[in-house]
Amino acid sequence: RIVYEDPDPELGFVLLPDLKWDREQVENLYLLGVCHARGIASLRDLRRQHVALLRNMMEEGREAIKREYGIPCSQIKTYVHYQPTYYHFHVHYLHVKFE
Numbered sequence: 001r002i003v004y005e006d007p008d009p010e011l012g013f014v015l016l017p018d019l020k021w022d023r024e025q026v027e028n029l030y031l032l033g034v035c036h037a038r039g040i041a042s043l044r045d046l047r048r049q050h051v052a053l054l055r056n057m058m059e060e061g062r063e064a065i066k067r068e069y070g071i072p073c074s075q076i077k078t079y080v081h082y083q084p085t086y087y088h089f090h091v092h093y094l095h096v097k098f099e
Helices: 047-071
Strands: 004-006 015-016 030-033 076-079 090-095
Touching: 004 047, 015 047, 030 047, 047 076, 047 090
Parallel strands: none
Antiparallel strands: 004 015, 015 030, 030 090, 076 090
16 A cells, blocks of 8 residues: 655655554554665665655655654654665654554
């Protein structure tokens, strides 16, 4: 189920529930934002020109979560990690109470 999508090929992304989330308990919210841009496998591929993409993913992703689930932005952890689980750039969005 797509929570949100920005179709822009350079700045856009799709926001999806992660398999770790049961989609029932809001305190366990866990979503992934997967960018549409090709050629960004991990954070090691990010360059200055990707700042707008990162801002868009952070701001629009958090706003979509706020609209869809009523969770304020201050209660959402947003991060990337290395080594990634899979090599297509993505951002994790978790409720601060998720363990």
